[in-house]
Amino acid sequence: MTEMLLRYFRKKQKETQTEKIYDTQCPFCSMQCKMQLIEQSTVTRKRYQTIAKDNPTSEGRICIKGLHAHQHAIHGDRIKHPLLKVNGEFQKISWDEALQLIKEKFTEIQSLHGNDALSVYGSATITNEEAYLLGKFARVALKTRYIDYNGRLCMSSAASAATQTFGMDRGFTNSIQEIPQTRCMILAGTNIAECQPTIMPYFERAKENGCFIIAIDPRETATTKLADLHLKVKPGMDAALANGILKVIIEEELIDQSFLERRVDGFSEVNEYVASLDLEEIAELTGVPSEKIVKAATVFGKEESGMIFTARGVEQQTDGSIAVRNFLNILLATGKIGKPFSGFGAVTGQGNGQGAREHGQKSDQLPGYRSIENQEHRRYIADVWGIREEDLPHKGVSAFEMIEKMDEGEIKGLFLMCSNPVVSNPSAAFVKQAIKKLDFFVAVDLFVSETARLADLILPATSYLETPGTMTNVEGRVTLREASFPLWGEAKHDWEILCEVAKALEKGEYFSFNSPEEIFEEIREATRGGLADYSGITYDRLRQEEGILWPCPDEDHRGTTRLFEHQFAHLNGKAKMVAVSNKPEVEKEKPTEDFPLYLTTGRVMSHYLTGVQTRKSSTLAAREFESYMEIHPATAEKYQIKDQTLVKIESERGSIVVRSKRSEAIRKDTVFVPFHWADSQNVNQLISKKLDPTCKMPGFKVSAVKISPVE
Template sequence: MSLFAQQEQVATDSLHVIDTQCPFCSVQCKMQVIEDRSASDGKSVYSVVPKPNQASEGRLCIKGMNAYQHVLTGERLLHPMVKRNGRFERMTWDDAYELIVSKFNNLREAYGNHTVGLYGGGSLTNESAYVLGKFARVALQTKYIDYNGRFCMSAAASAGVKVFGIDRGLTNQLSDIELAECIILAGTNIAECQPTLMPYFTRAKEKGAILIAIDPRETGTTRISDIHLRVKPGMDATLANGMLKVLLEEGCLDEEFVANRTTGFMELKAHLDSLDMEEIAHLTGVPSQLIRKAALSYGKAQTGMVFTARGVEQQTDGHMAVRNFLNLVLLTGKIGKPGCGYGAVTGQGNGQGGREHGQKADQLPGYRLIENPEDRAYVANVWGIDPSELPGKGVSAYEMMEKVHEQEIRALFVMGSNPLVSNPNANFVEEGLKKLDFLVVADFLNSETAQLADLILPVTAYLENGGTLTNLEGRVLLRKSGRPAPGEAKHDWQVLCELAEKLGRGEFFPFGQVEDVFNELRLASRGGTADYYGITYERLRKEEGVYWPCPEESHPGAKRLFESTFPLPAGRALLTTVENHLPKEQTSEDFPLYLTTGRVLVHYLTGVQTRKSPSLAARDVESFMEIHPRTAKKHHIEDATLVKLTSKRGEIYVRSRYSDAIREDTVFVPMHWGDTQNVNKLTNDALDPTCKMPGFKVCAVQVSPLVTEYV
């Protein structure tokens, strides 16, 4: 039976069919969750059917197939819970709101409005992200708001704005991938992080495309590549310099494009002329002939695309590293036409939309800047307040943890995030959170951060809350709600609106349904970089999704950016001189190995959701350290044994896993576990100076057996 016939059968015979989309990665695959209540024991049986859609083309990965499990778990948060004498007790919503208002107002009166901070998440819908940003600035009038997307996309986002004038995940449609003759995958393990996209790349290979993967490890993605550049952790920008130098020396430039549509070429040329290829090979650990082969493959191709993700971006020079990969795109003119472009592969489900509409410290809806007088005036007018009432720019997510530690922030409201596990230098973060006078966590599952809270608020999950999300292409999608909220759980945006009412600011939050929020978001974004004004729920229902910018309802949405100009002075993109840059923390006698972090196929972010899914958790029940066998022998590490990993900031305990697919100077630990397996107890809190991205991907560690001998 065909997929479409299966779906027709399901719609006819099932008792309850929920049309939804996966809550995990940025592809946002569409699917149906089918509940069958016909079993004689009265227990529902669930199944999942993928739905045809433009992004995943009707595919689902193992996470999407099992995503319903964490929603239906018996561990859902169902009632407000207050901590008394170290234990959580049930509380009414009215009493919870009264407690929040009392605590927040007392602290604001004593220390000022900015003593309260808000910390959001990249999986919130656009509507919830919008209300959270407005709530911070209008209801609480605090400048301190940021979100966990800072750890996902900030390097690529800031680079895109500087170089192109716009930050949108992909500058073109996913369908352009198979038109590319050469594709560079820099620091992105799509096979495990966005597996439903892999057929785009395999189809490109079938048509003769050359795939170049840049990663210190061998992964599912590198295994399908034609060229694997096994770069030293943190040396991606230097590797790009080597490729650029080859392009320049071999004349692989689109001279007309460079002359007419870019600025900065002579400065970049002078810089590249001064570099030595053998030094670059030494710094990166990649042989010069292999760098040359990769560069010529991309440079000589008529069409090509470059993708970056966390491997390049989660560095203390992540902003400039991405800009150097954008130099490759611009020097060869591979943008703004079929089969050409750049893609920042968004990690979180709404990492793109989540940063566009006000969760980020320096931004207002539509990608407007909070310190730009015209932007402030426009948004203030939409919100019905005076621009002088809007606070200024706050600080980044990790810097908020520093403010918490210093007690400049004394109360924190966390919505849809788990900062205790996702921030670097997690021991420091835990110390700070324990200093707070008041910590509120709104979530639907109990996270490591929620366990530290004074008050937990239960909110709805993806099957229950509708709204829009923006996928990695910049395509806005509508997710329907498909089941009632369990227990006393409320929608994120609903909690914020009701709390605003209790704070005496309810007139600014007159939203009765989620579509009301979106209609105000449309207006607030109108004329901004991320213009959603022409997108309506009606259009989204009919068209499946609409690309932004979309300034009018008659506009089709911009499927391909930069076909004729860039939204920068004179319409020109910016070429950038990028110095070779060593990671902030180097190995030493005491800490002789580099640690890099990342994801595994079956888990997502800090694992709060996937570790509650029996089918997913059973596949990777514990964290691990991937280590090369020769390196393991030097450090007396046996395979599949417990080891202690230590950095200058802390220590964790994980199980060893031999792999000859990783560099001998590097170990890898995934990011999905907390407590004694929380790899971010080790990671460095040094930040990129431009975008404030922490350097998750490189720190120095020592490794030792947990048990050195048996008695």
């Protein structure tokens, strides 16, 4: 009888099982892989499975992070309602109470200290619509000039370098589909195999087609294993290495003289400077043998097509912007841009790292890559927004400089959206100290992150499964992320939160949106005629065409797959080369007797950024549940560091404790620590406050440290 009842109930359970399918995009890297979440429900439980969808960029691939992304979105620690800190503890309050409190506190701060006493800190993981609205919110609802975002710590070097060199910045100057046909490529400071795994097949196809691949990295990685030539550069010496390559190209007469004469300014100054350099001195400076520099230069110079890709290894340095410019010098000198299978690729880190920097989150930018200091640009956006140009604030400062102003007391309030600056910024102890000085701090997030812990008020946001909108991926392709998963508790979309706060501040007339598509329609108008022109893109087109590469100036335009075929974006139509000194403007840390080793940082495949989301995924957390220090065995022996034991790493800023991992893949003078962990394992506690003078990027990739075993 018991067995019969069990069979009966099992049959009934199967009969009542339902299945729902939710279309979405991965919330993590800039490939923005399309996928579906399948929810199977019975009377007793729900089961989830993620499958990939075909699309022009990732071609139906998905990596381990995407497969398990839903685990954080349905995690029990998700914030379900507004939380107010009372006597050091968070307590549930209503949305009405939260909005009234924001109104009172923000109004009080600005009446006492001026509009610029409030600041806004944004994110490169939110949608284009939300990034656009956040910039408008800061400048129209709050009337503050202090807005910046976490992309400052990711893409600012490449963005500024491309803008200065070409006149505009789009991650890839070509479409991703051209990669397999190029004849030679340089991968400078990028570990795409772990950071953007679904892009790897493009590079593998190029290799199969005979492409010669040159990798520049202090470590051997899954990416450098693909290379024909690995230049194991000293941390921080990328700009000097580029000078060595450039010197050989010029001296071996591998330049494209006709291209330089017709389409480039500044070559003579570059030629004069690199002629004064000694190749053997560059070899000594960079740690790369001169014969390898010659090999890289001659192969790249002689091939008919070539591409250069840069990422955080080159960019996250205090000379990151000028270092990228020197790699662009190589590209221009050989004429390898604006033609098939040749161009530049800035491998964007964050999911919407491209789109989030185009629409006004940066301190000096307005939507469409317009400049906030350009009178014509200001008037245009003021007209779109329905305000007076003189009421539009001027430029502010970078993300870390805003934190410095919090510490100095100039900034009294903070509105933080979907970012974790306590973990992501350099000198983390200082960042925490500065934020604690604020009079009022509002955080919008999925979880109580390390930064949100310090907030006075936390507002619950929605996840990638719940929030529809557009994203712009690594190649500059605008895509539409569908999302229809039920909202979590009382959570609201970021755009809804901004509209409701603006309404509470009596600025609701400028934020009367009812959907992301309505916001996108305003983006189309705001970007019309700008460098990043989205005016020809619509939601209907994105659904039908599976993404469009900007600029797209009208609805009959197919999008721009290859930039700079006929001219660059500077007024005279030419690109600009610049001589790059081997001695950076901001002096980098070098090993000393007290701090004898280089420290460099980076990512691992199973985690993303500060780990707030991926550490909530049981599957991903199990793969890498703690941080570690990669160290060469010979170096480990010298400092008595046994494998898989705890080790203390110290710089002038502080110390952390992580587990050792011996590896011959790293230089003997260098240790590597990933940056996805917080508190006592937060490697950014060790990083200097020094910033790139051009783009204000911190120098995450070069620090001087000492190590010792933890007894």
